[in-house]
Amino acid sequence: MLQTVESRESVGSTLRDEYLKAFRFMILSRVLDEKLASLYRGGKIHGGVFLGKGQEALSVALGLALHKGDVYAPLIRDGAGRLAFGEPVVDALRTYLGSALGPMRGRDGNVHRGRPREGYLAMISHLGAMISVVNGTLMAKRFKKITGAVGAACIGEGATSTGAFHEAINQAAVEKLPLVLVIANNHYAYSTPSSRQFACSNLTNKAAGYGVTAHHIDGTDLLACLNTVSTAVKQAREGGGPQMVVAKLLRLCGHGEHDDAHYIDPRLKHSPVGRDCIKVAEEYLLQQTWADAAAIQHMRQDAVQKVDDALTIVQREPTPDPYRENWCALASRHLSEGFEGPANEIQ
Amino acid sequence: MSITYLEAIREAQAKALADDPRVFIYGQDVGAFGGAFKATKNLAQEFPGRVIDSPISEDAMVGAAIGAAIEGMRPIVEMQFADFSTPGFNQIINHAATLYWRTQTPCPITIRLPSGGTSGSGPFHSQSMEAIYAHYPGVIVMTPATVEDAYSMLLEAVAIDDPVIFCEHKYLYYHLKAEKLPTEAMPVGKARIARAGRDLTIVAYSAMLHEALAVAEELSTEGNEIEVVDLRTIKPLDTDTVMASVARTGRLLCVGEAWPWGGVTAEVIARVATEGFGLLDVPPQRLNAKDTPIPYHPNLWSTHRPTARSIAAAARNLLRS
Numbered sequence: 131m132l133q134t135v136e137s138r139e140s141v142g143s144t145l146r147d148e149y150l151k152a153f154r155f156m157i158l159s160r161v162l163d164e165k166l167a168s169l170y171r172g173g174k175i176h177g178g179v180f181l182g183k184g185q186e187a188l189s190v191a192l193g194l195a196l197h198k199g200d201v202y203a204p205l206i207r208d209g210a211g212r213l214a215f216g217e218p219v220v221d222a223l224r225t226y227l228g229s230a231l232g233p234m235r236g237r238d239g240n241v242h243r244g245r246p247r248e249g250y251l252a253m254i255s256h257l258g259a260m261i262s263v264v265n266g267t268l269m270a271k272r273f274k275k276i277t278g279a280v281g282a283a284c285i286g287e288g289a290t291s292t293g294a295f296h297e298a299i300n301q302a303a304v305e306k307l308p309l310v311l312v313i314a315n316n317h318y319a320y321s322t323p324s325s326r327q328f329a330c331s332n333l334t335n336k337a338a339g340y341g342v343t344a345h346h347i348d349g350t351d352l353l354a355c356l357n358t359v360s361t362a363v364k365q366a367r368e369g370g371g372p373q374m375v376v377a378k379l380l381r382l383c384g385h386g387e388h389d390d391a392h393y394i395d396p397r398l399k400h401s402p403v404g405r406d407c408i409k410v411a412e413e414y415l416l417q418q419t420w421a422d423a424a425a426i427q428h429m430r431q432d433a434v435q436k437v438d439d440a441l442t443i444v445q446r447e448p449t450p451d452p453y454r455e456n457w458c459a460l461a462s463r464h465l466s467e468g469f470e471g472p473a474n475e476i477q
Numbered sequence: 478m479s480i481t482y483l484e485a486i487r488e489a490q491a492k493a494l495a496d497d498p499r500v501f502i503y504g505q506d507v508g509a510f511g512g513a514f515k516a517t518k519n520l521a522q523e524f525p526g527r528v529i530d531s532p533i534s535e536d537a538m539v540g541a542a543i544g545a546a547i548e549g550m551r552p553i554v555e556m557q558f559a560d561f562s563t564p565g566f567n568q569i570i571n572h573a574a575t576l577y578w579r580t581q582t583p584c585p586i587t588i589r590l591p592s593g594g595t596s597g598s599g600p601f602h603s604q605s606m607e608a609i610y611a612h613y614p615g616v617i618v619m620t621p622a623t624v625e626d627a628y629s630m631l632l633e634a635v636a637i638d639d640p641v642i643f644c645e646h647k648y649l650y651y652h653l654k655a656e657k658l659p660t661e662a663m664p665v666g667k668a669r670i671a672r673a674g675r676d677l678t679i680v681a682y683s684a685m686l687h688e689a690l691a692v693a694e695e696l697s698t699e700g701n702e703i704e705v706v707d708l709r710t711i712k713p714l715d716t717d718t719v720m721a722s723v724a725r726t727g728r729l730l731c732v733g734e735a736w737p738w739g740g741v742t743a744e745v746i747a748r749v750a751t752e753g754f755g756l757l758d759v760p761p762q763r764l765n766a767k768d769t770p771i772p773y774h775p776n777l778w779s780t781h782r783p784t785a786r787s788i789a790a791a792a793r794n795l796l797r798s
């Protein structure tokens with residue numbers, strides 16, 4: 131009996147620790163997003179800025195459920211998940227500000243960043259395209275007899291209309307791959323509402339057609355996200371085949387910072403789906419007495435400090451020099467028509 | 478003993494699978510069935526688990542190959558026909574071709590495209606896609622014209638750390654034979670002087686090489702010595718070998734089975750005109766397929782693409798001018 135009580139307490143404490151850990155990443159992601167928006171408004175960022183406001187709970191739940199050796203293909207609004215997966219704040223800022231020292235070295239920007247050889251894939255803009263790539267990494271692991279790893283791909287509801295999505299989810303099902311496909315149904319693909327995107331009653335219906343297990347959650351509820359996403363990841367890891375997670379939530383910003391999102395239906399904003407997952411999580415923390423207001427304020431200050439410190443570093447770093455760029459798109463330099471000498475050799 | 482162009486492709490894949498545990502083959506019907514053209518005949522039996530049937534999902538086939546390559550594998554993707562690579566186009570040119578540039582992660586995938594026309598195949602089983610892929614940075618495009626090159630270049634394609642579009646010509650599958658497989662090969666990216674001559678340079682690749690060689694043979698009986706250059710790879714394009722040949726002959730005819738607009742022949746002529754205008758005694762010429770979809774009926778098809786007859790006529794015109 132005593133043992134049961136102890137184990138229950140231990141489960142409770144694990145959950146609390148996980149929740150607090152997730153909350154810290156959510157805060158950090160939100161603070162980083164706000165800093166990126168501010169840099170954008172100040173003209174410091176070339177190109178677009180794409181934020182994850184409102185999607186942090188879902189995103190962080192996946193980032194935390196993945197282990198070293200897993201494969202992660204985040205999408206445009208997965209700042210929180212990227213941080214939880216282990217991306218340092220400095221990588222995001224380096225990519226947005228075009229630092230020559232960042233993972234993309236000014237050759238690609240904003241959300242197009244990753245370290246593929248470390249299992250952290252760098253998205254291309256074409257929606258749905260990353261899913262089959264994750265499948266391929268999992269097929270490779272199977273060839274290499276690596277067991278226990280999963281691969282996760284993130285998309286929005288808009289990407290479920292692409293051919294790439296359907297080809298890839300079917301492929302994962304046929305190959306029985308440990309794929310976790312996380313769909314953030316944020317109700318708008320840029321400005322297009324769900325009513326113009328799909329006609330099924332729930333996106334989980336799309337899983338049934340391919341023989342894939344589906345999970346549905348309230349994406350504004352961190353606890354639900356942590357529980358369901360970790361369950362899906364566990365099932366995939368244990369050989370249950372591909373898992374689809376569909377989360378309902380609302381994008382609390384424009385498609386990018388250039389977009390004022392005037393088209394979002396105010397009724398949605400004021401419905402449960404329009405809740406800010408960070409506020410919901412904060413209330414839950416207070417209610418559970420897992421943290422008090424001062425502790426939460428301290429977490430926020432800590433996040434601001436982390437982002438400011440990273441920005442201070444990145445703002446002093448060099449931007450790419452076109453005269454030191456080798457203009458070579460091939461790993462086999464001797465076969466490149468454009469290679470312009472060995473001047474810039476950053477490895 | 479003799480070996481066909483198709484058998485050479487099969488043998489190259491068998492050797493790649495035998496020599497390198499990172500290699501696997503992925504494509505429609507490639508497994509127990511051995512492929513639509515039997516380019517993977519018995520490979521699934523010889524290499525269990527490494528020759529995998531895919532769903533009819535070209536986008537996902539290439540996407541999976543990219544993912545596997547990121548994890549250190551060396552996949553060979555068989556498109557059933559070059560024409561069907563279009564649903565996989567996005568993954569090839571936007572993902573595979575940009576991966577190294579963006580992330581410095583090599584993407585060693587080989588995509589085999591059974592290319593070119595055969596009689597009766599029509600608009601969707603006859604296309605030559607090399608130019609459209611060569612347009613994009615980040616890929617290598619091979620167009621082997623001989624049994625020896627089909628074998629050695631496919632092995633090199635698998636060994637290269639970049640995406641390779643391997644355009645194998647279906648017309649050559651059964652028609653072309655060699656005594657044995659080669660033990661050595663020219664370097665990738667180097668064109669070959671397939672026949673030496675002094676009066677006119679014909680630049681060709683893939684199946685058109687053999688039409689050009691037939692024309693050279695025919696015109697030699699009329700006292701004209703034609704030099705035939707086999708490009709072998711069209712990206713990178715061996716401009717030096719072409720230019721050296723034009724320097725010898727002063728006359729250039731470039732022949733391609735693909736459509737004319739913005740293709741390989743246009744590129745060759747643009748390079749010679751911009752970098753070697755002074756080498757030319759007369760304006761360079763080119764011959765391509767007609768600018769229509771590829772026709773089904775043999776009467777139309779045989780006129781749609783360049784033939785020994787139309788190449789000979791163009792060559793004679795050039796030699797007269």
